[in-house]
Amino acid sequence: MKRPKDQLKAHIRAQNQTLILETSERVFARQGLAKTTTQMIADEAGLPKANIHYYYRSKKDLLEAVLERILRLWLDSVSEFNVEEGPKHNLTRYISEKIDQSRINKNASKIFAMALIGEETFVLDYLRNLFVTELSREKATIQIWVDKGLMASVPTEHLFISIWAMTQTYADFDAQVKIMLQKDQLVEDDYEEAKQFITRMVLAGCQVMEVEV
Amino acid sequence: MKRPKDQLKAHIRAQNQTLILETSERVFARQGLAKTTTQMIADEAGLPKANIHYYYRSKKDLLEAVLERILRLWLDSVSEFNVEEGPKHNLTRYISEKIDQSRINKNASKIFAMALIGEETFVLDYLRNLFVTELSREKATIQIWVDKGLMASVPTEHLFISIWAMTQTYADFDAQVKIMLQKDQLVEDDYEEAKQFITRMVLAGCQVMEVEV
DNA sequence: GTCTATACAAAGATAGAC
DNA sequence: GTCTATCTTTGTATAGAC
Numbered sequence: 001m002k003r004p005k006d007q008l009k010a011h012i013r014a015q016n017q018t019l020i021l022e023t024s025e026r027v028f029a030r031q032g033l034a035k036t037t038t039q040m041i042a043d044e045a046g047l048p049k050a051n052i053h054y055y056y057r058s059k060k061d062l063l064e065a066v067l068e069r070i071l072r073l074w075l076d077s078v079s080e081f082n083v084e085e086g087p088k089h090n091l092t093r094y095i096s097e098k099i100d101q102s103r104i105n106k107n108a109s110k111i112f113a114m115a116l117i118g119e120e121t122f123v124l125d126y127l128r129n130l131f132v133t134e135l136s137r138e139k140a141t142i143q144i145w146v147d148k149g150l151m152a153s154v155p156t157e158h159l160f161i162s163i164w165a166m167t168q169t170y171a172d173f174d175a176q177v178k179i180m181l182q183k184d185q186l187v188e189d190d191y192e193e194a195k196q197f198i199t200r201m202v203l204a205g206c207q208v209m210e211v212e213v
Numbered sequence: 214m215k216r217p218k219d220q221l222k223a224h225i226r227a228q229n230q231t232l233i234l235e236t237s238e239r240v241f242a243r244q245g246l247a248k249t250t251t252q253m254i255a256d257e258a259g260l261p262k263a264n265i266h267y268y269y270r271s272k273k274d275l276l277e278a279v280l281e282r283i284l285r286l287w288l289d290s291v292s293e294f295n296v297e298e299g300p301k302h303n304l305t306r307y308i309s310e311k312i313d314q315s316r317i318n319k320n321a322s323k324i325f326a327m328a329l330i331g332e333e334t335f336v337l338d339y340l341r342n343l344f345v346t347e348l349s350r351e352k353a354t355i356q357i358w359v360d361k362g363l364m365a366s367v368p369t370e371h372l373f374i375s376i377w378a379m380t381q382t383y384a385d386f387d388a389q390v391k392i393m394l395q396k397d398q399l400v401e402d403d404y405e406e407a408k409q410f411i412t413r414m415v416l417a418g419c420q421v422m423e424v425e426v
Numbered sequence: 427g428t429c430t431a432t433a434c435a436a437a438g439a440t441a442g443a444c
Numbered sequence: 445g446t447c448t449a450t451c452t453t454t455g456t457a458t459a460g461a462c
Contacts, residue, residue, distance in 0.1 A: 009445075012445070013445085032246075032330075032331045033245075033247075034246075034247030034248045035247045035331075037436080038437080038438065039436090039437080039438095047446090047447095048446075048447050048448080049438090049439090049447090050440080050448080051445085053439060053440075054445075054446080058438080059437095059438070113330060113386075116386050116388060116389055117245075117323065117327060117386060118245045124392065127389060127392050128392055131392055135393070155410055157393045157394055158410040158411075159410070161382060161389075161390055161393055161407075162382075162410065162411060162414065164382070165378040165379045165381075165382035165386075166375045166379060168378075169374060169377070170374075172330055173326075175329060175332045175337055176329055176340060176374075176377075177374055179341055180344060180348070180370045180373065180374055194371055194374075197368055197371040197372070197375065197418070198371075198375060201414045201415060201417070201418030201419075202414060202418075204414070204417035204418045205414030206414075207417070225427070229427090250455060251456070252456095260428090261428075262429090262456090262457095263428075263431095263457090263458080264427085266456080267427075267428080267429095270457085271456080272456070
């Protein structure tokens with residue numbers, strides 16, 4: 001049975017962990033994974049460095065906790081395909097949600113990209129699991145649409161690779177995008193233009209029927 | 214007037230610099246920019262660490278030399294648009310060349326991506342220059358095609374952002390691509406499929422006329 | 427031009443007092 | 445649970461002999 005004192009402790013623990021994770025996310029995204037020091041995180045969180053190591057034994061542990069948090073959040077923010085609604089609605093929504101993710105959670109996206117480019121085992125393992133479960137279902141759904149004549153047959157894997165690449169680039173390489181668009185900051189309209197153009201290419205490339213289903 | 218001795222020294226210098234740069238490119242790509250130590254580079258090049266610092270005063274200098282080498286090489290490996298040939302040929306060739314770049318010079322692409330995601334001043338400055346000179350010309354060429362009715366009017370900046378994102382992802386995030394395709398290594402056929410699919414989306418999205426010009 | 431030895435700084439991590 | 449002080453390792457960079 002939990003006593004009040006334990007509850008207080010648990011509360012403090014949860015609060016500090018959240019503070020550390022949120023701060024880490026910012027610092028990791030800003031500085032890069034390897035350049036980030038536990039000292040920087042401690043300073044920005046307003047805690048002594050030893051506290052960081054009290055909650056997360058090593059920097060690696062901390063990074064993995066940050067990644068886990070990001071990935072859980074991510075899965076929730078993108079809808080699954082709904083076969084009845086047909087390819088047009090689903091692909092349009094999917095692209096829209098991925099772009100929103102880039103805008104709203106840019107740091108998360110950057111950290112994920114950094115971990116992926118650095119081939120962090122943690123992220124690779126996660127992806128392997130995800131693809132076995134998720135992608136095979138999306139692939140089956142697309143096949144149904146193809147069979148119904150609602151869209152052309154496409155290499156599903158390359159389709160997803162392309163959509164992810166196009167949408168994430170607005171978060172991961174936003175510095176490049178800003179230079180291209182000659183802007184100091186990206187605004188909502190920029191993301192909307194991106195959505196429209198990407199959607200247009202995907203729908204046209206997959207020869208998605210214009211008709212409603 | 215150069216004496217033989219000076220020529221010998223110059224030769225040794227050039228040879229060592231090339232060795233160091235090529236080795237650095239491999240190690241930077243494998244380990245990440247920040248994780249790479251001058252010691253690793255020295256070991257892999259078979260030189261004492263002090264020699265690295267003799268040729269490149271600091272790690273930052275070395276990284277910039279590596280980046281400069283990569284960027285020079287890159288510019289040469291992609292053709293400019295040729296207005297007479299029309300959009301179909303040009304876009305198809307452009308995508309093909311970019312994918313080839315990903316395959317043949319994967320390390321260079323990764324280092325570039327790492328530097329970009331880390332917002333290295335050196336790379337951002339380079340891009341700024343490039344866009345002022347190159348992109349404005351490509352943009353003008355596309356406008357000519359649009360005026361001639363050879364393709365639809367598209368947001369040029371987003372078009373290039375998308376093409377770069379899709380083609381580079383096969384180099385930068387090849388770990389992810391491998392998982393998606395369930396392969397240990399990407400082979401030429403994988404890159405060919407990517408080329409075809411990306412080209413298909415771009416041409417369809419831009420409503421490029423099928424007719425020859 | 428090469429390389430050993432070393433200076434110096436900074437990072438990750440922990441011990442131990444409070 | 446908090447935090448100061450400290451240990452250990454490792455990195456960048458250079459001095460100085462050859």
